[in-house]
Amino acid sequence: MPLIALNKPFGTICQFSAHETRASLGDWVKTAGVYPAGRLDADSEGLLLLTDDGALQARIAEPRHKLVKRYWAQVEGAPGDDALARLAKGVDLGDYVTRPCRTAFVDANGIDALWPRTPPIRYRAAIPTTWIELAIAEGKNRQVRRMTAAVGFPTLRLVRVAIGALDIFALGIAPGESVEVAPGAPWQRVR
Template identity: 50%
Template sequence: MPSLLLFNKPYGVLSQFTDTEGRETLARYIDRPGVYPAGRLDRDSEGLLLLTDDGQVQHQVAHPLHKLPKVYWVQVEGSPDQAVLGALRQGVRLNDGPTRPAKAKVISEPPLWSRNPPVRFRQSVPTTWLELTISEGRNRQVRRMTAAVGHPTLRLVRVRIGTWNIESLQPGEYRVEPLHLPKTPRRPQQRSRKR
């Protein structure tokens, strides 16, 4: 039976097990052989990373076809107004094309662990926490979306993928969960016509 690991990736850790430049990797935290990340999380982002030892599961979790919603808590510079939230909800035009519509709302500062190193603040610029839900996985997508609407990301934490979340996991911890994947959408079959 396939294994699924839910890992709370700390800031500064690569989403891979080896690195030729000596940077911190998953090998420091995960000692289960044969598991690999299903998707990625940037080195400067934190939070939920799924790992599995089953290639089909890895594909189903990571592939955009399945559109698993990914929920992020995002600390941004400034105070986004309703127009900014509306732009995120409609989809933002990036250099590789428009994004799908996102769910976006302002939230209170979430009860997170302290980050090492801490986020750099500017006294004259307020910060705001957003909850963003997207169903794509483009490179650095959330950071590019917030920058495109004028509110650069300061801290980014992924808290949920589909039904999996980082609840009760501290940075560097993981847990193994039962695997309940959504069914793959089937393409309608075409009936062959007899002539």
């Protein structure tokens, strides 16, 4: 029962079958029979877990298990504490209201630990950007992007940095790299 942690690069789609214009998981992970436990859209990057165990996959991906996933979002503009409070309270996205979540600003040391994105986001001298963290226990389609846009700060770059206690920086995996981890808690690398 392998559990693989992948640092999914920007532009990679969450499927193993080849795609005409984009990289797929099969370009990065060569272990047969594993499937993603949850998804990251092609424009998002960071921690993705893959397993061949359906029960484990469900415990990781299904919102009813309330496994917290932490995201760093580089947003357009300079949100204040009030915008973070609105995100934390839950946001009405029209088709549903998000659950309350934890929010914070990402400090400069955190941003320095992040790898550069290829290609980089578009830089505009007149418009500042800010890094914020959202820790959510659900995971609807494009949820973080929709949440930040709903409070007036569209996401430019989105990185999932942790799933539960498993942190991408502690694993030390660069984009496109993967490592097998122990399926129990606390999460440990398997050598």
